[in-house]
Amino acid sequence: MKKLLxxxxxxxxxxxxxxxxxxxxxxxxxxxxxxxxxxxxxxxxGKSVTARTVMGLTQCPPGEIKEGSxxxxxxxxxxxxxxxxxxxxxxxDCAIIxxxxxxxxxxxxxxxxxxxxxxKLHGIKDKKEAYSETVRLLTxxxxxxxxxxxxxxxxxxxxxxxxxxxxxIAIACNPGLLIADEPTTALDVTIQADIIDLIKExxxxxxxxxIMITHDLGVVADMAERIIVMYAGKVVEEGSSEDIFYKTKxxxxxxxxxxxxxxxxxxxxxxxxxxxxxxDMTDPPKGCAFAGRCPYCMEICTKExxxxxxxxxxxxxxxxxxxxxxxxLFGEVEE
Amino acid sequence: MKSFVFKRTxxxxxxxxxVSVFSFGIIHFSPGDPLAMYKQPGMHKMTVExxxxxxxxLGLNGTxxxxxxxxxxxxxxxxxxxxxxxxxxxxxxxxxxxxxxxxLMAASLVISIVCAVPLGLIAGMYNNKWQDNLIxxxxxxxxxxxxxxxxxxxxxxxxxxxxxxxxxGMRTIGVDSTWDLIKHGILPALVLSVNxxxxxxxxxxxxxxxxxKEEYVMTAKxxxxxxxxxxxxxxxxxxxxxxxxxxxxxxxxxxxxxxVVESVFSWPGIGQLGMSAVNNRDYxxxxxxxxxxxxxxxxxxxxxxxxxxxxxxxxxxxxx
Amino acid sequence: xxxxxxxxxxxxxxxxxxxxxxxxxxxQDIGPERTTWQNLKAVFLSNKAALCCLIILxxxxxxxxxxxxxxxxxxxxxxxxxxxxxxxxxxxxxxxxGRDELTxxxxxxxxxxxxxxxxxxxxxxxxxxxxxxxxxxxxxxDVILMRIVDMFQSVPSLxxxxxxxSIVPPTMTTLVFMLAMFSWPSVARIVRAQTLTVKxxxxxxxxxxxxxxxxxxxxxxxxxxxxxxxxVAASLAIANAILDESTLSFLGYGVQLPKSxxxxxxxxxxxxxxxxxxxxxxxxxxxxxxxxxxxxxxDALQQALDPKLN
Numbered sequence: 002m003k004k005l006l007x008x009x010x011x012x013x014x015x016x017x018x019x020x021x022x023x024x025x026x027x028x029x030x031x032x033x034x035x036x037x038x039x040x041x042x043x044x045x046x047g048k049s050v051t052a053r054t055v056m057g058l059t060q061c062p063p064g065e066i067k068e069g070s071x072x073x074x075x076x077x078x079x080x081x082x083x084x085x086x087x088x089x090x091x092x093x094d095c096a097i098i099x100x101x102x103x104x105x106x107x108x109x110x111x112x113x114x115x116x117x118x119x120x121k122l123h124g125i126k127d128k129k130e131a132y133s134e135t136v137r138l139l140t141x142x143x144x145x146x147x148x149x150x151x152x153x154x155x156x157x158x159x160x161x162x163x164x165x166x167x168x169x170i171a172i173a174c175n176p177g178l179l180i181a182d183e184p185t186t187a188l189d190v191t192i193q194a195d196i197i198d199l200i201k202e203x204x205x206x207x208x209x210x211x212i213m214i215t216h217d218l219g220v221v222a223d224m225a226e227r228i229i230v231m232y233a234g235k236v237v238e239e240g241s242s243e244d245i246f247y248k249t250k251x252x253x254x255x256x257x258x259x260x261x262x263x264x265x266x267x268x269x270x271x272x273x274x275x276x277x278x279x280x281d282m283t284d285p286p287k288g289c290a291f292a293g294r295c296p297y298c299m300e301i302c303t304k305e306x307x308x309x310x311x312x313x314x315x316x317x318x319x320x321x322x323x324x325x326x327x328x329x330l331f332g333e334v335e336e
Numbered sequence: 337m338k339s340f341v342f343k344r345t346x347x348x349x350x351x352x353x354x355v356s357v358f359s360f361g362i363i364h365f366s367p368g369d370p371l372a373m374y375k376q377p378g379m380h381k382m383t384v385e386x387x388x389x390x391x392x393x394l395g396l397n398g399t400x401x402x403x404x405x406x407x408x409x410x411x412x413x414x415x416x417x418x419x420x421x422x423x424x425x426x427x428x429x430x431x432x433x434x435x436x437x438x439x440l441m442a443a444s445l446v447i448s449i450v451c452a453v454p455l456g457l458i459a460g461m462y463n464n465k466w467q468d469n470l471i472x473x474x475x476x477x478x479x480x481x482x483x484x485x486x487x488x489x490x491x492x493x494x495x496x497x498x499x500x501x502x503x504x505g506m507r508t509i510g511v512d513s514t515w516d517l518i519k520h521g522i523l524p525a526l527v528l529s530v531n532x533x534x535x536x537x538x539x540x541x542x543x544x545x546x547x548x549k550e551e552y553v554m555t556a557k558x559x560x561x562x563x564x565x566x567x568x569x570x571x572x573x574x575x576x577x578x579x580x581x582x583x584x585x586x587x588x589x590x591x592x593x594x595x596v597v598e599s600v601f602s603w604p605g606i607g608q609l610g611m612s613a614v615n616n617r618d619y620x621x622x623x624x625x626x627x628x629x630x631x632x633x634x635x636x637x638x639x640x641x642x643x644x645x646x647x648x649x650x651x652x653x654x655x656x
Numbered sequence: 657x658x659x660x661x662x663x664x665x666x667x668x669x670x671x672x673x674x675x676x677x678x679x680x681x682x683x684q685d686i687g688p689e690r691t692t693w694q695n696l697k698a699v700f701l702s703n704k705a706a707l708c709c710l711i712i713l714x715x716x717x718x719x720x721x722x723x724x725x726x727x728x729x730x731x732x733x734x735x736x737x738x739x740x741x742x743x744x745x746x747x748x749x750x751x752x753x754g755r756d757e758l759t760x761x762x763x764x765x766x767x768x769x770x771x772x773x774x775x776x777x778x779x780x781x782x783x784x785x786x787x788x789x790x791x792x793x794x795x796x797x798d799v800i801l802m803r804i805v806d807m808f809q810s811v812p813s814l815x816x817x818x819x820x821x822s823i824v825p826p827t828m829t830t831l832v833f834m835l836a837m838f839s840w841p842s843v844a845r846i847v848r849a850q851t852l853t854v855k856x857x858x859x860x861x862x863x864x865x866x867x868x869x870x871x872x873x874x875x876x877x878x879x880x881x882x883x884x885x886x887x888v889a890a891s892l893a894i895a896n897a898i899l900d901e902s903t904l905s906f907l908g909y910g911v912q913l914p915k916s917x918x919x920x921x922x923x924x925x926x927x928x929x930x931x932x933x934x935x936x937x938x939x940x941x942x943x944x945x946x947x948x949x950x951x952x953x954x955d956a957l958q959q960a961l962d963p964k965l966n
Contacts, residue, residue: 058554084562092560104551108650109573118569119559154649170559250658301673309662323658326674351807355816362820476955480948482899484906485922485940492933592814596903600926610815611907614822622819629812637810 002033005177005210006055006074012067013050013059020283024050026234032178035208037201039225039242041218041257045279047234048214052180055079055212056097057087075177093123096171098200100183102163106155112139112166113151116173123174138169142199161192168199175207182214197224218261222246227315230254233280233290240316250310250318253291289321297322297331344641348634352627359626360407363619364400407623417620421613426624429609436506437605440597441590443521444529445583451529452536457575459537460544461567471537478534483593487527487600494523504602524601528593532586539582543575550574577648584640588633695884699960706956709949716946720765728756730763731914739932751935752928760921761938767917768943771831772898778836779897780890783843788874790844791851802848805841813838814903821909831910835897843889850882857881884961891954895947902943918943 013025025047032038040048053059055072057079072079079090099105107115116135125131132151139147142165155163164184171179181200185193201224204211213221221228221242228245230238230253238251249255259273277294280286286293292302301321310323321327398406410417416426459471495503502508506520547553548571556566598607606625613621700707723730728746738754740746748757790801817834824830854860860877868876879886904910905919906926916924918939925935 056558058557088560088562090560091558097555097558099551099555101551105555107552107556107570107574109577109648110570115555118556118561122560122565156650167555170555298677299674300677301669303677304673305665305668308660308664310658311661312658317661319662321674324669324674326669326671330674330676351810354807355811359816359819362823476948476952477944480895480899480944480951482902482906482919482922482940482943482947484903485936485943488922488926488929488936488940492929492936496930496933588810588812591812595815595818596907599907610818614818617822622822626815626819629815633812634810 002036004031004073005034005036006032006072006212008051008055009071009073011051011054011070011072013047013054013070014065014067016063016065017283022282023285024234024282025054026285028231028234028236030229030236030239032210032212034177035204035210036227037204037211037213037225039213039215039221039228040231041215041221041228042231043216043257043279045282046231048231049182051231052097052182052212052214055178056095056180057082057091058097088122092119092176093174094176095178095180096174096176097180097182098164098167098171098184101187102160102167103155105167106163108155111152111154112158116166116170119170119173134173138173139166141172141203142166142169144169160188161195164188164192164196165199168196168203172203172207172209176209178210178212179204180212180214183216184213185220186215186217193220200224218246218258230257233285234282235290236319237291238318240312240318244313244316248312248316250312250316250323251320252295252297252322254318256294289319299327299330340645341642344638348638351634352630355630356408356623356627357404359623360404361400363622364403407620411627416624419613419621420618421616421621426620429621430606430624430628433604433606433609436603437594437598437607440521440524440528440603440605441594443525444532445590447525447529448532448536449579449583452533452540453576453579455533456537456540457544457567457572459541460548460575461563463541463545463548468541472541475534475537475541478530479538481530483527483531484596484600486530487523487597490523490527491600504600506604524597524603527600528590528597531593532589535586535589536579536582540575540579543578544571547571547574577644580644580647581640584637584643587636591629591633695960696887696957699956703956703960706953709952712945713949713953716765716942716949717769720762720769723759723762723766726756726759726762728759730755730760739928739935742934748938749932749934752924752932757935757938760916761918761942764916764918764921764939765942765946767828767911767915768898768901768919769946771828771835771901771911771917772894772946775832775835775839775897775901776890776893778832779840779843779893780886782836783840783889784847784879784886786840787844787847788851788878791848792855792870792874792878798848801844805844808838808841814900817904818907818909821904826909826912828911828915831901831904834904835900839893839896843886843893846885846889847882850885851878854878854881884957888954888957888961891950891957895950895954898943898950899947 008031009029011025011028012023015022015024028047028051030038030040040051042048050059050064054066055074059066066080070080074090074094079087082090106112113132113135116138117131120131120134125134135151136147139150144150144162144165150158155166158166164187167184179200184200185196188196197220200211203209211224213225215221225242228240228242229236230245230251232253238245238249238254240248240250244250245254246258249258253275256273256275260275275294280290280293286303288304289295289302289307292298295302299321301324305321307319307321308324309317309319311317322331407417414427416430418424419426419429455471455474459468459475462468491503494501501523502520504520506517508516508520553566553570556570561569594603594605595607595610597603598605599611602608606628609621610625612618613625700710733753733755735754737746737750738752740750740754742749746756746758748761751757751760786801786805790798817838820834821830855878860873863873863877901910901917902919902922905917906923908923911917911920921939922936925932925939929936
């Protein structure tokens with residue numbers, strides 16, 4: 002399969018009053034054509050920054066994409082794009098869905114105009130054609146009465162409908178990669194599944210690759226083919242969704258899974274939470290960032306960067322627990 | 337929308353009522369005889385009957401409450417009474433002066449907006465860059481400079497040193513051309529606009545900065561829109577909407593500002609009339625001008641709010 | 657089973673390091689909240705323009721305070737030397753009565769600054785009191801107070817002051833109160849908004865549940881937590897008071913002779929501007945500088961408080 006996007010050693014920092022915040026600290030991953038990948042982690046782990054950087058939306062300054070970072074899309078390094086190339090790439094090759102559709106839509110423009118704007122920016126100059134394409138998109142995302150709703154303003158829609166309009170904007174012009182940044186977090190639980198289904202259906206139709214950013218493992222369980230788990234600006238575990246859910250390797254992933262409410266577990270088992278708080282990213286700790294909250298913490302974890310282990314094809318984790326010296330220390334490693 | 341208009345109208349009438357009671361009370365409880373200027377030595381001594389008649393004519397009879405009711409009745413009928421100083425109808429004198437003041441205010445409003453919109457947008461777009469620093473420095477001077485002193489400086493520079501513009505008045509005697517009027521008007525209009533321009537620029541700048549940080553700008557960027565495209569298609573309208581309200585709320589500054597400016601440039605408008613009325617204790621005139629200014633100010637605010645309601649789709653639908 | 661795929665620094669490893677440790681729960685060190693004074697210091701150290709303005713202000717204030725040290729009497733006329741150009745003897749020349757201009761400007765500064773500071777104090781005291789009451793009590797009190805604030809802000813203030821002045825004798829005291837009367841509403845608005853946020857904070861709620869009386873909560877918990885906002889409002893209030901005072905004095909309704917402020921000096925100088933423009937320029941420059949400095953400092957503080965603006 003062809004790699005559509007490859008991120009290599011991405012490091013992004015933000016300069017603030019309190020110093021340099023190292024939001025992303027050397028993240029590498031790839032997305033194949035038509036593949037659905039999820040990036041999972043707590044808030045502040047750098048997943049959104051990663052996604053927005055791929056989209057070219059990181060404001061610099063205060064942001065800074067560090068020397069040595071590479072983002073290769075379809076063979077071209079987008080970090081070296083000119084402004085013109087960026088404009089063609091954004092929306093044309095890559096689109097994004099934000100969490101809060103109410104904030105992400107311009108309150109004083111009709112939704113029709115906001116969809117059309119993108120069509121016009123990417124080649125559809127003819128007014129009639131743009132209009133009919135907009136109506137088609139509105140229909141495709143399941144807005145009833147599209148001709149009438151074309152003229153409506155964002156505040157006249159419900160939360161779920163607004164998110165559908167965001168999706169319509171995103172899939173307009175058939176981008177190769179769709180980034181969904183917590184697309185369901187702001188929605189009612191009952192609507193979340195509808196939106197996920199809609200995204201699934203649309204990307205399948207056009208063979209669009211998806212990066213799904215979320216903190217909710219439940220959301221990605223049946224959508225993502227591969228899952229990337231991030232913590233404190235780094236990838237800690239990566240693998241197929243089966244690997245992640247059933248052959249969990251990294252203590253953080255385990256903790257994350259245990260904190261998801263599940264119906265199939267014993268009622269007596271209490272929902273776990275992860276003790277402590279993520280580290281301060283203005284001064285990230287030496288060694289493994291999760292060490293302070295990790296039940297398997299060893300002295301080495303606080304001193305040296307954990308190495309990367311591969312368990313089977315494509316399933317990797319960064320943890321000292323799998324080093325030969327640590328063997329036998331924790332009893333049998335659970336499978 | 338209807339209930340909004342109704343509520344605001346009631347509110348305005350209430351404020352006007354309070355202001356009128358307040359000013360009326362202050363004026364009438366003050367020590368000193370309003371007829372003092374008729375009793376100056378050298379003037380014909382009035383008999384008691386004559387004085388009574390004069391008081392009757394000027395509405396100075398009875399208790400303060402009676403006087404107020406009398407004044408209010410007449411005012412509601414469109415009669416603002418007779419000026420004490422020259423015994424001519426107050427209404428006519430005020431109406432005669434309105435064009436001069438209104439013209440000055442309109443000119444400076446136009447100047448303020450025409451200058452402030454681009455400057456504010458540029459400063460906001462180039463936040464903290466040299467363009468912004470330059471514009472912001474000017475706005476600091478604009479809000480800090482005493483208008484009357486700025487007027488004096490301009491007079492010294494353009495009238496006394498360069499001798500290219502007249503130092504005061506509205507027309508050269510014997511000349512009746514528009515160009516002459518403009519020449520007289522430039523400096524006063526400029527002085528009246530400087531403070532407002534600065535306030536508008538600061539406001540639009542701050543607004544642009546907040547709007548540029550809104551997520552919808554991010555969405556527009558993610559669609560592939562260019563910086564200028566975002567500014568004109570998305571941000572401009574959202575920035576300009578609150579400016580409508582701001583202009584309305586600055587109406588008071590235009591009115592008091594015109595008092596000062598008219599006094600510096602001897603511009604024959606309401607302000608000058610008001611100043612001489614205060615100096616002569618011309619109560620009906622003071623009341624007339626105070627009420628007129630309040631009405632203008634309140635109407636300005638009110639119209640701005642209505643206009644805002646029409647311009648912003650969120651409010652339009654919410655209110656209906 | 658697990659295959660190492662990244663490089664590893666073997667030299668740094670030994671079995672010793674692979675022993676389990678329970679890490680002490682490291683309390684995230686958020687650091688003590690900075691006090692108002694530390695905040696102020698940080699603002700002035702990081703903002704060059706604000707620091708410059710502070711220095712200029714201090715110079716103007718000290719110079720005004722030291723005005724009596726001048727060898728000249730501000731009221732002593734010397735008609736032989738009237739409207740003299742600047743010289744070594746008279747640094748800024750003399751005015752139309754031969755009085756030393758620099759001395760008069762410094763004495764004028766005492767009046768202008770005093771009026772500005774006093775009316776700021778009055779409006780801050782009234783504004784903070786009514787603002788906190790309005791925000792803290794809420795309900796009817798809040799509605800009524802805010803309507804009053806609306807009303808004061810929706811009348812042409814300068815005009816009303818002039819109207820009142822046609823009756824009330826213009827003295828320093830009345831001037832201070834007149835200026836304060838129309839500037840407290842904006843302070844009250846800021847304070848009320850701040851009270852609304854502060855009163856929902858945990859420590860205020862805690863104090864409430866402990867049965868601490870309302871006025872102690874307001875004095876001990878609410879007001880100290882908005883000192884910065886009050887300082888900003890105060891700084892802008894002084895700027896406006898000085899500006900309005902000068903305008904009123906210029907129109908002849910402010911400070912009365914024999915005292916003179918910068919504004920009333922300009923009133924006198926206006927008729928001489930043809931012969932001696934300097935007389936009309938100097939006091940204005942002082943007004944401009946002072947007001948400018950207060951405005952810039954106020955803005956710098958506000959920006960530091962609200963990073964969103966920048």
